[in-house]
Amino acid sequence: MTFEPTLDFARQLDAQDPLRDFRQHFLIPPAPDGQECLYFCGNSLGLQPRTARAAAERQFENWQNLAVEGHFKGETPWMYFHQRLQDATARIVGAKPVEVVVMNNLTTNLHLLLVSFYQPTATRYKVLMEAGAFPSDQYALETQVRMRGLNPDDAIVELTPRPGEYTLRTEDIMARIEELGDSLCTVIMGGINYYTGQVYDMAAITRAGHAVGATVGFDLAHAAGNIPLHLHDWDVDFACWCSYKYLNSGPGGVSGVFVHERFADQPELLRLAGWWGYDDKERFKMKKGFRPMRGAAGWQLSNGAVLTMAVHEAALAEHEAAGGMPALRQKSELLTGYLEFLINRLGLTKQQLEIITPADPAQRGCQLSLLIHHNGRDLFEHLMAVGVIGDWREPNVIRLAPVPLYNTFEDVYRVGEVLAEWAARQ
Missing domain, CATH: 3.90.1150.10 (Aspartate Aminotransferase, domain 1)
Structure with missing residues (x-):
């Protein structure tokens, strides 16, 4: 134009x-x-959104009128509220419903996913990220590396632009992944760099990471609701994002998680477990021995924050209505x-x-x-x-x-x- x-x-x-x-x-x-x-x-x-206040108010009314029975009764039983958000969430990030769940906050979810997808060995322990990533990502990786008894200065490899440039070239990212080779355990980058606004070629990065045997994930805080995403088709292993930026779901709003379908039926995959991630058909039997729900829902820890999820549902409806x-x-x-x-x-x-x-x-x-x-x-x-x-x-x-x-x-x-x-x- x-x-x-x-x-x-x-x-x-x-x-x-x-x-x-x-x-x-x-x-x-x-x-x-x-x-x-x-x-x-x-x-x-x-x-x-103008509908946000009323959405939260409906849940206040359910709390008032149903109290604990609100978990099972009413138009929006709280026990299944996260399921109400799955389809719209999947469409936003280009996923199947089984691959997404809304829970917690962004950095909490990043930690939970790194527990599962950053599993270093004596020889494969490097983690690759962009230099100048959002501080929460840097801090999460530093502490995850230290938890494994490793030195962040050795284990974390940062991608920096060429001298005189502000953004990363895709070919330089590819070359660094290939150079690290079988020492590379995990790639974790922002889908969009928060500082420069650069969109990374997530499909190419995922292919390159997988080619050397690494897992690949993305922090989509600045990408979800901003650019088209195709996480399933790109074969991304894991991702997480917040809902309070382009998804308009309020300060501190709930976060989203993506775990590729190929991990949906791997209950043995290491994770931090919680009651709400347990098989919901057996959850109230209160048995020992964690049996995760199928798909991303198996990474849940606690029952959902319904008031904030209600606002998120109202905000997602605006995205859906807009096409x-x-x-x-x-x-x-x-x-x-x-x-x-x-x-x-x-x-x-x-x-x-x-x-x-x-x-x-x-x-x-x-x-x-x-x-x-x-x-x-x-x-x-x-x-x-x-x-x-x-x-x-x-x-x-x-x-x-x-x-x-x-x-x-x-x-x-x-x-x-x-x-x-x-x-x-x-």
Whole structure:
């Protein structure tokens, strides 16, 4: 598409947008002037669906009227609530329902999965990740390695971009996997790097990892609900993600887990066990000896957090109603492309502002990371002061995420206006 830097053009795109009505399904915070803010921070916390409060309230009413019997009675028995989320969750990540379960929080689930899928030996003990991964991933891996009696400085191998570059080249990832060979136990990377917004070639990484005998998993915190995923077809071993970013399920919302179907009937696979992961047909017999449920559900520990799962169900319904990831992705590419177009028109040098997110739409989601070499914090605070809500990441990056469910092309145009006013003063 040929973009134009005018308000009329932005409004024309909005008028043609088949998802335009979904903005009204979300609550948008006010700006300092009392108008709706320009919210470009869905990569940190998605906006609240208007249906979320009522969804939680229904469970409060069940708690009030049914008490403990709410586990088995009513329209949404709590004992089976996680099953209500399976189909929609599977569609979001490209999985079979048996391969997914919603439970716990993201880093908890990452630890649980690493217990099963990082099983080092004397010779195969290396774990590969991208340098500068989100700190929780770094800390989880450090402690998992130490639990095995290994030294993180030796066992953890980090992938770094080439000198002068900000993102990883797929061929360099492949070469490093091949180089590590039969010393590589597990590959664990973000599906999208939180800092740069780069989408990794998860299919190629999985093939390369399997070719040398390693297990391969992904933290999809910035990918789930943002880009199309095909975890089953890509043959990924395991993955986990949060629900409070692009899935709009509230602060600290529940996490999702993927375990490939080939592990569904391997009860002997080492895991940390809990009552809720036990065969639900036998669970209340309270017997010794753990017998996991089939598939990802066998990694559950405790009964589900129903109030947060109810909000998650309401949020998933918005994604389903919008047509799922194909429809969202189509608008996402246009929104992000329009923001990129407006930024590139500012006429700034790379010493002033540099987009470090890949220019290729296939290698990014709905996020642009702006590297501001001088006084970046001042620009970020100015954006916030005029009602543009983005995200600051040390030492000098502003992340802006135009989310297709609730951001408009006029939103993007308005952000471009603010940036143009700033650029004119440089």
